[in-house]
Amino acid sequence: MKNHKYIKRSLKSVWHPCTQMKHHENLPLIPIEKGRGVWLYDFDGKKYLDVTSSWWVNLFGHNNKIIKKYIARQLNTLEHSMLAGLTHSPVIELSEKLSKLTKLGHCSYGSDGANAVEIALKMSSHYWSQTGFPLKNKYIYLENSYHGETLGALAVTDVPIFRTHYGALIKNYIKTDSPDLRLKKNNQSLVVIGATSGDTGSAAIHAFQNLKNIKICILHPHKGTSQFQRKQMTTTGSDNVFNIALEGSFDDCQSIVKRAFNDIDLTKNQSFTAVNSINWFRILPQTIYYAWALSNNNFSSFLCIDGGYNKFVVPQWHNKHCAQYCGK
Numbered sequence: 468m469k470n471h472k473y474i475k476r477s478l479k480s481v482w483h484p485c486t487q488m489k490h491h492e493n494l495p496l497i498p499i500e501k502g503r504g505v506w507l508y509d510f511d512g513k514k515y516l517d518v519t520s521s522w523w524v525n526l527f528g529h530n531n532k533i534i535k536k537y538i539a540r541q542l543n544t545l546e547h548s549m550l551a552g553l554t555h556s557p558v559i560e561l562s563e564k565l566s567k568l569t570k571l572g573h574c575s576y577g578s579d580g581a582n583a584v585e586i587a588l589k590m591s592s593h594y595w596s597q598t599g600f601p602l603k604n605k606y607i608y609l610e611n612s613y614h615g616e617t618l619g620a621l622a623v624t625d626v627p628i629f630r631t632h633y634g635a636l637i638k639n640y641i642k643t644d645s646p647d648l649r650l651k652k653n654n655q656s657l658v659v660i661g662a663t664s665g666d667t668g669s670a671a672i673h674a675f676q677n678l679k680n681i682k683i684c685i686l687h688p689h690k691g692t693s694q695f696q697r698k699q700m701t702t703t704g705s706d707n708v709f710n711i712a713l714e715g716s717f718d719d720c721q722s723i724v725k726r727a728f729n730d731i732d733l734t735k736n737q738s739f740t741a742v743n744s745i746n747w748f749r750i751l752p753q754t755i756y757y758a759w760a761l762s763n764n765n766f767s768s769f770l771c772i773d774g775g776y777n778k779f780v781v782p783q784w785h786n787k788h789c790a791q792y793c794g795k
């Protein structure tokens with residue numbers, strides 16, 4: 468019974484994270500000797516399917532041969548050197564690869580998830596202070612969200628067991644409803660707006676028609692779409708679909724949508740979001756459009772909705788949310 472010895476020693480010497488140690492008076496710790504793939508083994512030879520991937524080995528499992536080979540090779544070459552003032556080939560190679568994959572430019576490194584969150588919070592506040600908006604330093608976080616246990620990460624985390632005892636140390640930011648469908652409240656609804664020259668509107672309406680808590684309003688240029696597209700949009704018979712034919716061009720429609728999002732009075736009391744379609748030829752302009760939206764602090768995140776042939780990217784408006792309404 469080797470297990471027993473390890474349990475005893477561990478309880479005497481280790482504080483286990485995220486754990487009320489009292490629980491282990493009744494619920495025994497499991498001492499782990501080794502791991503391979505999805506399996507963990509205790510000291511008495513019992514095998515456990517590691518369904519939580521021990522949190523951090525979810526991609527490659529335990530004891531991955533390739534990872535071990537490279538770690539061993541690196542340990543035998545250079546186990547550590549500072550990145551401040553020094554550099555080395557692994558960090559350069561990794562940064563080059565990540566940069567190529569993400570197109571995000573330089574890489575910055577943190578030690579863990581909570582640290583990554585801290586860095587993200589600091590970077591965003593730093594950005595605004597450098598660009599002349601030093602007071603833009605508040606964050607919106609989702610109810611029930613978890614972002615780690617450092618003080619900055621806890622400030623955007625909503626799990627009482629991690630926050631409660633540190634209330635006095637934690638900044639108060641703005642908590643918003645979660646887009647989790649399971650938490651949907653009956654009286655909530657979402658208004659989706661969009662501009663179209665025909666195809667996006669038809670497809671978006673097709674995706675959202677007859678959904679209970681969503682209204683979709685599409686602006687199209689009067690006589691600026693094909694008859695077929697116009698009929699697709701205006702003959703659904705669904706009472707959550709609203710079409711507006713505008714005297715003007717598609718750009719005029721689009722500009723009304725953009726202005727609507729900048730109208731604080733309009734959006735204050737509405738769960739309000741925009742819709743656009745992904746089309747590979749449009750990816751670049753869309754990226755610019757959404758970057759513009761983000762830089763104007765208009766949207767907090769984007770949501771992808773499957774509308775059959777088309778996928779929709781829906782920027783989520785401020786502290787409102789929409790995934791929960793879609794029912795898809």
Ligand SMILES: Cc1ncc(COP(=O)(O)O)c(C=O)c1O
Binds near residue numbers: 580581
């Ligand atoms: C969404 C999210 N953010 C941050 C963290 C914190 O990561 P770490 O424990 O590496 O600090 C976690 C950990 O589970 C997480 O799930």
